[in-house]
Amino acid sequence: MFITLPHPIFRGNIYAMPNDRLSSTYDLHTVILSNEAVAEAHYLLRCECPEIAQHARPGQFVHVMVSHDTGMLLRRPFTIYTVDGREITMLYQIIGEGTQRLSEMLEGEPIQVLGPLGNTFDFTTRPEPAILVGGGAGIASLMLLAVALRKNDIHTLGLVGAQHHDRLLSVKDLEAIDIEVHVATDDGSIGHHGYVTDILTDLLENTASQGPTVYACGPHAMLSAVAEITADFEVPTQIAMENRMGCAMGVCLGCVCPVRIDTNTIEYQRVCTEGPVFNATDIAWDVS
Numbered sequence: 001m002f003i004t005l006p007h008p009i010f011r012g013n014i015y016a017m018p019n020d021r022l023s024s025t026y027d028l029h030t031v032i033l034s035n036e037a038v039a040e041a042h043y044l045l046r047c048e049c050p051e052i053a054q055h056a057r058p059g060q061f062v063h064v065m066v067s068h069d070t071g072m073l074l075r076r077p078f079t080i081y082t083v084d085g086r087e088i089t090m091l092y093q094i095i096g097e098g099t100q101r102l103s104e105m106l107e108g109e110p111i112q113v114l115g116p117l118g119n120t121f122d123f124t125t126r127p128e129p130a131i132l133v134g135g136g137a138g139i140a141s142l143m144l145l146a147v148a149l150r151k152n153d154i155h156t157l158g159l160v161g162a163q164h165h166d167r168l169l170s171v172k173d174l175e176a177i178d179i180e181v182h183v184a185t186d187d188g189s190i191g192h193h194g195y196v197t198d199i200l201t202d203l204l205e206n207t208a209s210q211g212p213t214v215y216a217c218g219p220h221a222m223l224s225a226v227a228e229i230t231a232d233f234e235v236p237t238q239i240a241m242e243n244r245m246g247c248a249m250g251v252c253l254g255c256v257c258p259v260r261i262d263t264n265t266i267e268y269q270r271v272c273t274e275g276p277v278f279n280a281t282d283i284a285w286d287v288s
């Protein structure tokens with residue numbers, strides 16, 4: 001089996017990328033407008049980033065410098081959750097030092113936001129229906145898509161999974177744009193007792209022949225399960241990967257994931273530039 005790595009393409013500044021994806025990328029110094037707990041260990045941060053708001057597309061993300069003071073040199077990536085005029089929001093889970101520090105930041109504190117970054121979800125085939133599958137904070141990556149689908153009058157269903165009731169995210173936001181939401185929790189404290197992928201399987205039994213597309217984001221194990229289920233039903237599936245990142249500009253290769261080019265060749269592609277959205281069938285789920 002051949003394994004290839006992407007060529008480094010950094011040419012000194014981020015606007016010199018060989019495609020025009022970064023030509024509308026901005027590194028903005030801004031302040032936090034609000035940063036509120038919305039569920040257990042999950043926060044919604046709002047800030048004014050007019051250029052990013054103007055260019056953001058479904059699935060794209062920002063790279064946030066949390067704090068210069070604490071010596072945290074690496075930025076942290078978060079999907080753009082919503083856009084409202086000049087403002088964007090990010091919905092994030094506390095995972096480690098960076099997100100803990102972020103959750104403690106108050107209205108008026110400065111942050112630096114680079115974006116929008118990455119490729120986007122595609123719905124030009126007009127799926128019928130579009131099925132969004134979000135596990136945990138993964139649902140954050142699907143909200144701009146949900147809005148775009150509804151603006152295009154595409155019938156959309158939302159399947160939202162959480163560990164338990166207090167960690168359930170985004171249900172009201174999805175329902176507010178007329179999306180029928182089905183919930184699953186690991187402990188059965190609300191909705192289906194089990195995995196969100198159980199609901200997906202049941203749904204595809206009834207809808208696979210209608211021309212649906214599945215869009216998913218969440219923990220790696222959930223995404224791998226989604227890919228397996230939708231492959232069985234032969235339903236096209238787009239997955240937003242959330243690998244750890246360094247530069248988010250295609251330089252450090254810290255974010256690569258294995259993509260199957262043909263039966264004998266795996267290519268490691270950068271989630272920050274070739275992704276974060278991939279066709280589920282392209283990812284080599286059995287290769288780490």
Ligand SMILES: Cc1cc2nc3c(=O)[nH]c(=O)nc-3n(C[C@H](O)[C@H](O)[C@H](O)COP(=O)(O)OP(=O)(O)OC[C@H]3O[C@@H](n4cnc5c(N)ncnc54)[C@H](O)[C@@H]3O)c2cc1C
Binds near residue numbers: 077090092093140244
């Ligand atoms: C394109 C993209 C979009 C994302 N969007 C969102 C979002 O909208 N909301 C959200 O809550 N999160 C999102 N994430 C994940 C988020 O970036 C990480 O949770 C965050 O960077 C963790 O930072 P930290 O400093 O708190 O944790 P760290 O101190 O860096 O890590 C703590 C622990 O978590 C592990 N870890 C850290 N990041 C990841 C990861 N990405 N995958 C698996 N394990 C990890 C580390 O190995 C470590 O064990 C996204 C990631 C990517 C790549």
Ligand code: FES
Binds near residue numbers: 249250252253
């Ligand atoms: S190449 Fe550096 S994070 Fe993707």
